Amino acid sequence: MRVLGVDPGLTRCGVGVVEGVAGRPLTMAGVGVVRTPPDMGLAHRLVAVERGIEQWLDEHRPDCVAVERVFSQHNVRTVMGTAQASAVAMLCAARRDIPVALHTPSEVKAAVTGSGRADKAQVGAMVTRLLRLDAPPKPADAADALALAICHIWRAPAQNRLQQAVAAHRTLKGRPA
């Protein structure tokens, strides 16, 4: 399973590709950041994010795209740009019929460090260890994108079983899933 993780943002959009299955060592296939200049108009920044994400999809052909779920409670000044960059990432994936999964920041932290409240350094350290890298990927957005992809690979089997159980339950009750 090859997963593109996207830590959405307008100034820096982290992207990271991880290959593997739950229970086996994982491999990093690529990591980077799509940047757009803060002095560019918002609409053109979104076009630049789209172009960057498309390049990563073209190059890596992931089976799934995992995007950070954005909450409106967060930093009010940056949350709109984050939501809009995440929309572009989801759009690019869905247009190609690539499944999109959303994970919250605390789900990602809990998956890779065991604690939903871990700090950036801890996430970076665990990403480095789990992918057997020489040093933590910089900037933090890139490491977060890899953490998202790892989180998705590890959570996907549980999510699939849950979805199958819900579908089976609905079928039993006579409501097609």
Added chain:
Amino acid sequence: MRVLGVDPGLTRCGVGVVEGVAGRPLTMAGVGVVRTPPDMGLAHRLVAVERGIEQWLDEHRPDCVAVERVFSQHNVRTVMGTAQASAVAMLCAARRDIPVALHTPSEVKAAVTGSGRADKAQVGAMVTRLLRLDAPPKPADAADALALAICHIWRAPAQNRLQQAVAAHRTLKGRPA
């Protein structure tokens, strides 16, 4: 000047096309709503919004797209979807090199009713009068999209003069605009 106004939303995205120039009677060239089903996955809803906006751009070839500026202070439950739908609208326009303008809800209300605190009914009534329609466009999202387009046509000359003044000022100070 032909302006496509977009009142962004995932469930109902209002779209309206207005033709005219400030100081002359305006004409409605089209109005409608792009809808996506709430039980569809978010990523596919964004693709459906994109498809809808593209159709309006293809059909009406606007000179400018005016989108409501979304604030994160608003209703927390719906604001993320609104921000994401607005991102799709901006992206579609900017990809075609159509200028995108953002106007706040109070700017739009003030432009068409004289009060930034006008209610939906008042906005609908003024849109009906200004475009010489038989009845207010339904749903309110469609009327709001027309109000956005009207607001843009009326504000654009002032905005252009402001931009020219700023550019001239910068040039005088020896800093190219």
